[in-house]
Amino acid sequence: MRSPSGTRAGQQGLALIVAMLVAALAAAVAVSLATGESIWSSRVLHRREQVQAQSIAQAGVQWARQILDADGRAGPTDSLNEPWALPLPATPIENGTVEGDIVDAQGLLNVNDLASAMHGSAERRRFARLLAGLGLPASALPPIVAWVTARERAASTPGAVVAPGGRQAGDPGRSDALRVQELAEVPGMTLATLAALLPRVAALPVDVPLNVNTAAPELLAASIANLDPTALAALVSSRRDHPFTSVADFRARLPAGASLGDETMYTVASRYFLVSVRARQGETLAQAQALIERSGTGWPAIVWQTIE
Numbered sequence: 001m002r003s004p005s006g007t008r009a010g011q012q013g014l015a016l017i018v019a020m021l022v023a024a025l026a027a028a029v030a031v032s033l034a035t036g037e038s039i040w041s042s043r044v045l046h047r048r049e050q051v052q053a054q055s056i057a058q059a060g061v062q063w064a065r066q067i068l069d070a071d072g073r074a075g076p077t078d079s080l081n082e083p084w085a086l087p088l089p090a091t092p093i094e095n096g097t098v099e100g101d102i103v104d105a106q107g108l109l110n111v112n113d114l115a116s117a118m119h120g121s122a123e124r125r126r127f128a129r130l131l132a133g134l135g136l137p138a139s140a141l142p143p144i145v146a147w148v149t150a151r152e153r154a155a156s157t158p159g160a161v162v163a164p165g166g167r168q169a170g171d172p173g174r175s176d177a178l179r180v181q182e183l184a185e186v187p188g189m190t191l192a193t194l195a196a197l198l199p200r201v202a203a204l205p206v207d208v209p210l211n212v213n214t215a216a217p218e219l220l221a222a223s224i225a226n227l228d229p230t231a232l233a234a235l236v237s238s239r240r241d242h243p244f245t246s247v248a249d250f251r252a253r254l255p256a257g258a259s260l261g262d263e264t265m266y267t268v269a270s271r272y273f274l275v276s277v278r279a280r281q282g283e284t285l286a287q288a289q290a291l292i293e294r295s296g297t298g299w300p301a302i303v304w305q306t307i308e
Helices: 004-033 037-041 045-074 111-115 120-133 138-155 180-185 191-200 217-223 229-241 247-252
Strands: 088-093 096-104 272-281 284-293 301-307
Touching: 045 096, 045 272, 045 284, 045 301, 111 120, 111 138, 120 138, 120 217, 138 180, 180 191, 217 229
Parallel strands: none
Antiparallel strands: 088 096, 096 272, 272 284, 284 301
């Protein structure tokens, strides 16, 4: 049970998130109004609501960048205790609602690491243990590895033509090379396997480490050798109250016999975050999704963004 102090901290964090969102929305509304009454009046109501909903959803992405920037300045680690990790519930706005959430992309397994020259073998073992833990067939992994590897090779070949959704060699947005939804293209991929993997994997630049403060229990179980369910539950409970301050701290708090393996595959601080914002205006819905990179040297950057 969460302590009163923890509840107050959560309430304060949510209040901060809402305050930042209100500021972002105010800017979006001002831009929308500046478009001009004559233009709005020439459109049907549905189109106007669609544009407004999309503007609000896009403002939500800016809100997320503000939250992540403030968090980056507040401390060197990232954990589920921080304001960014609190989902924004459906919040009433004029003529509708807005809601959203930020997910640590480094709390997910990085599918691009399956093709890593440095960590590929270890990552494949991690994915194999995840599939086993989810009750999925081991035969699902080789086609995924082959598909990701083929895309990586094509992308690193000068002048290569990459399938839609991919990138050319040297493209600075290379972490956008593979959206996890594209795993549906893997030969033999089943709906059950895809549905189980999508909430647990991300597509990031190669060799991005896993954040042990934010990774789901089943991902920690897939990553750490000789960690039984009871010890895993105790470890997750421990980090809830006392997030790991370093990989060394994480290692020291593992039970006897548990092994991390290559410690460069782990971290307690993240650079990449997935943002999802849903806005409703009247009967119209809009959704914005984005991958945000926080480098620590400037305003968090949008790696990719979609608005529907």
